[in-house]
Structure formats: C-alpha cells, structure tokens
Amino acid sequence: MDYEVIVVGGGPVGMWLAAELALARVSVCVIERLEEPIGQSRALTLHPRTLEMFDMRGLKERFMKRGRPIRTGHFSMLNTRLDFSVLDSSSNYTLFIPQVITEQVIEEHALKLGVVVHRGMEVVSVREQGQGVEVVSVCASGAQANVSVMTAAYVVGADGAGSIVRKQAGIAFPGTDTTLTAVLADVELANPPENGVHSEYSERGGVMIAPVSPDIYRVILTTPRLINVPKDVPVTLEEVRTELRDLLGTDLGVTNPRWLSRFGNATRQAQTYRKGRILLAGDAAHIHFPAGGQGMNVGLQEAANLGWKLAGVIRGWAPDTLLNSYHDERYPVNTQFLRNTEVQTRLLDFTPAVLAHRQLHEEWFRHPEINRSMAEQISALDVCYPAAGNIPQHPLNGKRFADFELQLPDGVTSYAYDLLHEGRFVLLHLAQDSKVSNEFRHIFLSHISYVEAIAEELPVGWRGVHTVFIRPDGYIAWAISVEQTDIASVIKDGIVTLI
Numbered sequence: 001m002d003y004e005v006i007v008v009g010g011g012p013v014g015m016w017l018a019a020e021l022a023l024a025r026v027s028v029c030v031i032e033r034l035e036e037p038i039g040q041s042r043a044l045t046l047h048p049r050t051l052e053m054f055d056m057r058g059l060k061e062r063f064m065k066r067g068r069p070i071r072t073g074h075f076s077m078l079n080t081r082l083d084f085s086v087l088d089s090s091s092n093y094t095l096f097i098p099q100v101i102t103e104q105v106i107e108e109h110a111l112k113l114g115v116v117v118h119r120g121m122e123v124v125s126v127r128e129q130g131q132g133v134e135v136v137s138v139c140a141s142g143a144q145a146n147v148s149v150m151t152a153a154y155v156v157g158a159d160g161a162g163s164i165v166r167k168q169a170g171i172a173f174p175g176t177d178t179t180l181t182a183v184l185a186d187v188e189l190a191n192p193p194e195n196g197v198h199s200e201y202s203e204r205g206g207v208m209i210a211p212v213s214p215d216i217y218r219v220i221l222t223t224p225r226l227i228n229v230p231k232d233v234p235v236t237l238e239e240v241r242t243e244l245r246d247l248l249g250t251d252l253g254v255t256n257p258r259w260l261s262r263f264g265n266a267t268r269q270a271q272t273y274r275k276g277r278i279l280l281a282g283d284a285a286h287i288h289f290p291a292g293g294q295g296m297n298v299g300l301q302e303a304a305n306l307g308w309k310l311a312g313v314i315r316g317w318a319p320d321t322l323l324n325s326y327h328d329e330r331y332p333v334n335t336q337f338l339r340n341t342e343v344q345t346r347l348l349d350f351t352p353a354v355l356a357h358r359q360l361h362e363e364w365f366r367h368p369e370i371n372r373s374m375a376e377q378i379s380a381l382d383v384c385y386p387a388a389g390n391i392p393q394h395p396l397n398g399k400r401f402a403d404f405e406l407q408l409p410d411g412v413t414s415y416a417y418d419l420l421h422e423g424r425f426v427l428l429h430l431a432q433d434s435k436v437s438n439e440f441r442h443i444f445l446s447h448i449s450y451v452e453a454i455a456e457e458l459p460v461g462w463r464g465v466h467t468v469f470i471r472p473d474g475y476i477a478w479a480i481s482v483e484q485t486d487i488a489s490v491i492k493d494g495i496v497t498l499i
Contacts, residue, residue: 001132001151001152001153002029002150002151002152003027003028003029003116003150003151003152004021004026004027004028004152004153004154004314005018005021005026005027005028005029005152005153005154005155005156005310005314006028006029006030006031006133006135006150006152006154006155006156007021007028007029007030007031007155007156007158008030008031008123008126008135008155008156008157008158008159008163008164008165009030009031009032009157009158009159009160009163009282009284010030010031010032010034010037010107010117010119011032011038011103011158011160011282012043012099012102012103012106012296012299012300013158013281013282013283013296013299013300013302013303014030014032014156014158014159014281014282014303015030015103015106015107015110015115015117016106016110016300016303016304016307017156017158017281017303017306017307018030018110018115019106019109019110019113019115020303020304020306020307020308020311020423020472021115021307021310021311022110022113022114022115023057023113023307023422023423024307024308024311024312024315024423024447024472025311025315026310026311026314026315028115028116029115029116029117029118029150029152030110030115030116030117030118031118031121031123031135031137031150032117032118032119032120032121033120033121033122033123033140033159034119034120034140035119035120035140035141036119037100037103037104037107038099038100038103039100039258040099040100040186040258040259041098041099041100041186041212041216041218041258041259042098042099042100042259042296043099043102043290043293043295043296044096044097044098044099044210044212044218044293045073045094045095045096045097045293045296045297046063046067046094046095046097046102046297047073047094047293047294047297047378047379047380048084048087048089048091048092048093048094048379048380048381049089049091049297049301049379049380049381049383049400050297050300050301050380051063051091051095052089052090052091052400052403052417052474053300053301053304053473053474055090055091055403055417056417056420056421056474057109057420057421057423058418058421059105059109060091062105063095063097063101063102063105064095066097066101066105067095067096067097067101068095068096068097069093069094069095069096070084070093070094070095070096071083071084071085071092071093072084072085073094073292073293073375073378073379074199074208074292075291075292075344075361075365075374075378076291076292076343076344076345076347076348076358076361077199077201077206077208077222077348078201078347078358078361078362078365079199079201079362080361080362080363080365080366080371082365082371082374082375082378083368083371083372083375084375084379086368086372086375087372087375087376087379087381088381088402088459088460089379089381089402089403090402090403090415090417094293094379096210098212098213099296102296118137118148120139120140120141121137121138121139121140121146121148122137122138122139122140123135123136123137123159123164123165124136124137124138124164125168126155126157126164126165126168126169126278127168128169128276128277128278131153132151132152132153132277133151133152133153133154133155133277133278134149134150134151135149135150135151135152135155136148136149137150153277153314154277154278154279154310154314155277155278155279156278156279156280156281156306156310157169157278157279157280157281157284158280158281158282158284158299158303159284160282160283160284161283161284161287163280163283163284165278165280165284166270166280166284166285169275169276169278170275171270171271171272171275171278171280172270172271173268173269173270173271174268174269174271175266175267175268175269175287176265176266176267176268177266178231178264178265178266179264179265180227180228180264180265180345180348180349181226181227181228181229181230181231181262181263181264181265182220182221182222182226182227182262182263182264182348183219183220183221183222183226183235183239183240183243183260183261183262184218184219184220184221184235184259184260184261184262184263185218185219185221185235185237185240185254185257185259185260185261186212186216186217186218186219186257186258186259186260187216187217187219187237187240187254187255187256187257187258188215188216188217188254188255188256189209189217189252189253189254189255190252190253190254190255191250191252191253192209192211192217192252193209193252196209196210196211196217197209197210197211198248200247201222201358202350202355203350203352203355204223204224204246204247204350205221205222205223205224205225205226205243205246205247205350206220206221206222206223206348207219207220207221207222207243207244207247207248208220209252216258219240219244219254221240221243221244221247222348223243223246223247223350224350225243226239226243227348227349229262231262231263231264232262233262234260234262235260235261235262236260237254237255237257237260240254240257240260241254263289263290264289265288265289265341265342265345266287266288266289267287267288267289267338267341267342268286268287269285269286269331269334269335269338270284270285270286272327273285273326273327273330273331274323274324274326274327279306279310279323279326281299281302281303281306282296282298282299282302282303283295283299285302285330285334286298286334286337286338288337288338288341288342289341289342289344289345290341291340291341291344291345292340292341292344292378294337294340294341294378294380297380298333298334298337298380301380301383301473302326302330302334304472304473304474305326305329305330305473306326306330307423307472307473308423308471308472308473309322309323309325309326310323311447312447312499315446315447317445317446317447317499318499322499328386329385329386333383336377340377340378347361381400383400383475384398384399384400385398385475386398387477387478388477388478388497388498389497390493390497391477391478391493391494391497391498392478392480392484392490392494394478394479394480394481395461395479396461396462396465396468396476396478396479397476397477397478397479398475398476399461399475399476400474400475400476401416401420401468401470401474401475401476402416402459403415403416403417404416404455404457404458404459405455405456405457406419406453406454406455407453407454407455407456408451408452408453409452409453414453416428417474419449419451419470420470420472420474422449423472424446424447424448424449424472425447425448425449425469425470425471425472425477425499426448426449426451426469426470427440427443427448427449427450427451427467427468427469427470427491427495428451428453428467428468428469428470429450429451429452429453429466429467430453430454430455430465430466430467430468431465431466431467431482432452432454433466433487435487435488436466436467436487436488436491437452439488439491440488440491447472447499448495464481464482464483465479465480465481465482466480466481466482466484466487467479467480467487467491468480469491469494469495469498477494477498478494478498480494
C-alpha cells in the first residue's frame, strides 16, 4: 500500500480527518483537485462544539486570534436570536471566521503532523480490490497527461456534494431536489449599514448583511423574485443591486464582487456512510440548505468521530466492526440536522401563512427553555451517542465531555481538555481509590492515557463520579459512580467492551 488511508478532498473536513489520522500515526495523504486553497470566504461560522473539538487538540487559540466571537445566532433569519451565552460550555459563542482562514489553520496543523497533500489532482476512479482500495487521479488542469495510481487500506470521500468516491462506490444518495434558491454575494459596500450588520425579513423578502473583512461584506438575499431562479443561473451584480434597492431603498453602493453564488435547498443523505473499505464524510455524505451555518461544523465533527475509529482498526487495537459505529452514530445525528435545515427552509417564504408562522416561532424563541434547546441543537452540544452494550448505566454515558479545572497529583492545575491533546482515550480517575490507582497507574497502551485528578468544581451531572472513560473525539464512553461494586473489574470490562 502507498498509504494506510487516502482522503479524497482537501477542504476543512478532509484535512481535519487527515490530521486526526496522522495524530494517531496513521500514514495518510489527501488528494485535492484545486491547485491552491479556496479564496472565497464560504462558511463563516465555527459553532461551540467545533470550538470545543479544536480546544481538545490545543488549537482553539489559533482560531480565536483570527476570528470574532458572537454570542448569538439565528434560526431562519428570525428576529429573535438564539442565545449561545447561556450554554454550558467553555465556548459559549460562535466564532465568526472566514472559511479560508479556517482551512489555513487546519492545513498548517495537518502538514505539521506529516499529512501528505497532492494538489491539482482529480480523482477519476476508486475501486476496492482485495485488502485495499485503488485510487486513480489525473492532473486537474489538463496541462499534461499525468496519471497517478495509488493504493490504500481505506479511502474516505470528503469530496463534496458531487463526490466521485460516493458514485464510484455505488452508494445511493436519496433525498429531494432544489425547490427554492437564495443568493450570496461577497462584495464591497460604499455605504454599509450601521455597525456593518443588518437583518430584516418581510413580505418583500429577506436580507442579511455582515462584514467578512474590513473591506468585504457578506450579503444574503431571499426574495420573491429570486426564490424560483434555477440554481445554475449565474448571479449578476445588477441583480443584487435591484434586490437591495427594493428591500432597503438603497443598494448601499455595492461594487467589486469577490464571490457571487446561488444556492438551493436540495436535501440528500448517503444511504450508508461505509461500504467495505470506502467511507464518506461532510458534503459527500449529506447536502442541505446552508441554514444556521451548520454544514462545515457537522462535517468537522464527523471527521473527529471517524478519525480515531479508523486509526484503531489500522493500528490493530480495535476490530473492523468498530467502523460500522461511524454510520450508526452519525447517520441519525445528521438526519436530525437535515430536518432542522428543512424546517428553516419552510420558513423562507413570503405568504401571509408563512409570515404568521415566522411570528409564532419568534414568540416561541423568547422562552428561555425553547431558545436554549434550539441553541444546543444548532451548536451540536446536544449530540449524545448510544452507550455500548455491557456497560453499567450512567447518565453521562454517550454525552459530550465538558471542560473543567483539574488538580493533578503533582499539584499542577490543568483543564480537562488538555488531556486530549494527543488524541488518545483518557481513563480519568477522580475518586482517589488506591485499589484502582494501583491497578491502572502503569497502564501501557499507546491509545489510552490514565490520569488521576481531583476537581473542586465538577460539571453538571458529575457528582459522585468515580472514573470516566473519554473517547478521543471528546464523548464519554462510560462513567462509573462511587456506589458501583468491584470497580476495577468493571473498568477492565468497560475498556474491552468498547475497543
């Protein structure tokens, strides 16, 4: 094999997956059609769970230095904003940051870990054979007849909605076609709105404006004239001017477009995220209307879910069947996510009935409990995976691991997320139980770190916790309470059951 894993697609999802694999010392390369990273801003939001994920790898500050925290988010451009500041997270905000910067930070991280990136190569064939997968690619520019044939134990398609990997694998992509479209424009504004931000929605249409950089503004338009324009019709600057004048009474001096795009609400999900030695992630696995800025975040989170599982199978400490849990865990999460975006899309109309529904939703979101519940869903803090069998029941099983302060045996104060920088499992022992300490203190497994610590202030639901087993992607595999009997044996069984 040329590599243990080949990732097709060098966007943020593919590059993050490659970095996670390289962190586990898996030989991995990325094949990317583009010769240079994208120049457009594209996605602009990193949500709380994604920021937590970066924090677990010691990378969060790199993003914070180049982005702007925002305490609220929106649901279908409703006037009642979602309040992220009340969320139980050390990242209780979204980070406004252009995708081009997000990709730069992730790629720098991946390259530092030893990921090999083949740019300017377009994959034309993916074929599973024997104990591996053959990938054929050609020079994307067509400048020369440069054909590359590489093999790997596994291939992951992170190559977008039109995924060649998904098509070559014969994985069905059921769902619905586009029924409405909206317009995105990254432009200069001679007369930007006050504070550079504006949002409104009425029977005349909807508009959202936000600064991408000191000179560039993102304009999103959803209007009665635009909503039925086919997705493949190019957007014109005059079209943007006309809609802004009708909505705001001024075109804000719009000029110098950097990116004009028309996007639709086609919603599809791959029938399976795994077929033999071929797997899918990101837009290759699901497409949707980009409502709430969730798409890239969801893809990054599933890359984190897949990375440690694929590494475990390749390194030999996990059975091949562990890869099935990638689909089993992420498919229902993404089904709920797609329903979320479909609901937002249905609120993007201008009939009296839909406008009345929008007003009703705005009233609902004024209730703190409803607002918080939706904020947790949009931010992915509510994701909880099914607990593995033969593990003692505990309310924390399957939930996300929240950050908190710990005091280590040497007296040093640390944050819990610091324990996950190396991408290993963490067996975190909090009870100062000498029998457990003696049993596991000298654990010598490359994929598990044993940590003893105490905490003066525990997160919600952690009172009485004896030991927790934390997955590399920051979810609690299982927790054991101090009331549990024969704890050492239960811990051994819990480790074996999972991996």
